[in-house]
Amino acid sequence: MIEIHHLTKQFTTRRGPFTALDDVSLTVEAGSIHGVIGLSGAGKSTLIRSINLLERPTSGDIRIDGRSIIDLRGAELIRLRRSIGMIFQSFNLLSQRTVHANVAYPLAIAGMRREAINSRVSELLRLVGLEDKHDAYPAQLSGGQQQRVAIARAMAARPGILLCDEPTSALDIVTTGQILDLLSEINRLTRVTIVLITHEIAVIRRICDHVTVLDGSRVLEQGSVAEVFANPQAAVTRQLLLAHEPREAAR
């Protein structure tokens, strides 16, 4: 379970302080798929990056399974990050390494033995449907295939949490569906807690259990996907629904 309490993040910019997150609180149930939706600049990215401390919040608290992570440093921070998988909009695979070596990376840096790594990598590539691509390089793969490799890599060390930073925004609509189905399948098989940020209603509808609507660095509303979208309270939620599903929204 991830509990975020009154999280605030301020950046110092040349034009003065900028508030990216303003008193954001939310709870992600263990094993659920939690979507965070909002327009560009809403603070989604800062929020998800705070969970593995790629950004260190200015104030507030983040608890994972009851333990505050906000002040972790050094070896403890490394250990935290190794227990959280992350995938990105632009995949971010190591370009000079094969698919196999990419998926092996988190295991190798944790000091796992070669034979154990090899069997785990084979298992993962089978899971994501790329068992014939061990020796391919990222440049030889399609976007959807690259994201599958990234998912295999993120899940390699059996993390309890998987962070998805706009995972389908660079993919076409068919591939988006396949990747979302894969994430949902992995969530079902491993009970990994997934936090996903997106600006697309369709993504939330397809796989999320819960949704948080973020706008102007603040949480506007949250709840189960069915509740929030059936009875949207915030103007931004209605705008997002209207933009994506004009007919449903009109009903």
Add this chain to the structure above:
Amino acid sequence: MIDYLTRFFTAYGRLLFDGTLDTLRMVFISTAFAYVLGLPVGVGLVLTEQYLHTDADASVPGAGRATVRALRAFLGFIVNVGRSIPFIILLIALLPFTQFVVGTRLGVRATIVPLTVGAIPFVARLVEQSIREIPAGIMEAATAMGSTRWQLVTRVILPESVPSLIMGVALTLITLIGYSAMAGAVGGGGLGDIAIRYGYHRYQADVMLWTIAILVILVQVIQSLGSQLARRVDKRRL
């Protein structure tokens, strides 16, 4: 014509051949030494910068930041000082140091010292630039996976920048060929030495022209081998 070539190469062939080998020896050895020191400095320039910026709000306790900022300023300053001294002057200024290190001020061995010293800041900047070409997202993914700083350098930063680093090595070799010719002015050995002694002091323009021809060929060969190798090892375009 054939007659001329036969006569010329009978007289000077050996000299030019040995000069070429001397130049290559100086340039390759100096480049190797320069990377031993310049590579860590280049990596240090990038890491300290990152530590201060992207990492600004993460994982950095206050006391460490001041130290890192000082280290960064120091590295940058040393590199800039090194880059701003014209090589011909560095060569002369370093003579006592060269004498101390290799026990002589003349010849191939003596030239390796200033060539190495002159190349270190150049190499550091090249390495820094190569590393900066790595997309920020790749570094971020590696950080998110829980890489230690050492793992980040050895398993991500250096492997990801290999094609660019190879181009940098070729550029360094070529730059040092130019520098090594200047060393000829103070009795440094190699092709530059030959060009100055024969072309300038003895007015034998043909010897000088042949050294130029050889230098041109060396540069062409090194550049095209470097580019080819960089392309061959790069997995981004397949």
